[in-house]
Each structure stands twice: as C-alpha cells, then as structure tokens.
Amino acid sequence: MKIMIITSSPNKDGLTAACGRAAKTGAASAGAEIIEVCLNDLNIGNCRACGNGWGTCRDSHRCQVEDDFQALHASMADVDGFVLITPVYWGEMSESAKAFFDRFRRNEALKKDKNFMEGKPVIAVAAAGGSGNGTISCLASMERLLMHVRAERFDLISITRKSREYKLSTIQAAAAEMVQRYQKN
DSSP, X not given: OEEEEEEXXXXXXXXXXXXXXXXXXXHHHTTOEEEEEEGGGSOOOOOOOOTTSOOTTTTTOOOSSOSTHHHHHHHGGGOSEEEEEEEOBTTBOOHHHHHHHHHHHHHHTTOSSOOSSTTOEXXXXXXXXXXXXXXXXXXXXXXXXXXXXXXXXXXXXXXXXTTHHHHHHHHHHHHHHHHHHHHHO
C-alpha cells in the first residue's frame, strides 16, 4: 500500500513535522510505502479562478496555472491513502495547504470518473502549536474538503502542544491501523 503524507508547515522541527514523523513511523510499521510531501518546499500558488471562475479545472481537470501543483497533483493518482497534516493558523489550514487543496478540490470534485482521492482512506490532522485554539474549525474545513472529493474519512485528529505526547502516539497508531485495514481490502 502506498501512503502519501502531506505536511504544510515551514517549521521542520515543530509540531506539524513531529506529526508527519509519527504518521510515517506508523504507516511504515504496517508495511506501507511512504511518499512524503512538504507543501512549503514547493512552489504552489493560489487558485486564480481563471476565465469566468472556472478555467480548465472544471472540464479537463487540469489547472492552467503552471507551477509545482501539476506534478504533485498527478502523483496522487497512484496513491492508496493519505495523511494530511496542517498547522492551525487562525482556525484554518496553513496558507500552503489552502493553496494546494483549493486547487486540488477544483480539479477533482467535479470529475465524472473516479477522482484521485475518491474512496481512498484519509487521516486529517490539525496541529495547533500556539494557543491550541482553532483545531475544531480547521478539522471542519478539512472534513469539507474530504467530502467534496469523496474521500473515505478514516480519522480526524486534533493535536496541541499540551496533548503532544499522547496524540503523536495516536497519529502513529491511526496510520498503522489505516494501512492494516485497507491492505486487506
């Protein structure tokens, strides 16, 4: 089983990165092949709502804004499951996560054929390193994304600096369980 772990924080030593390491450890322990992506290492701009609000994304399911989006988007077709991890900024996903997933949703949500996340298991993690506030609204936004692209919501996990130790174990266990459960199917 191939699992893509997508993180979206510039802080390589912070809570979001620790969540990514925990997910990697858990998924690898269950035998998954891991693909790690840090959105902050890529050049992915915001959706421009091209044309009359819909560019090529609506009908050809390809974003006409040329940057690193195209390669990452295409690579998701062959992935069996995902772990999406974002820091919580102002009760929402990070700007890099929002930029990527806004464009991803526009390219995938209206596909008549099966889209790249449809029916695939996803763990969504909202990591609040500061006050700890905003994890629920961030997870609600992530859940809407998963509903729009018809993904299988395996788990939604909030983590704060106060719950760090036991929630990192939770993320590791969830990733291992997701791999074990879906490898059998």
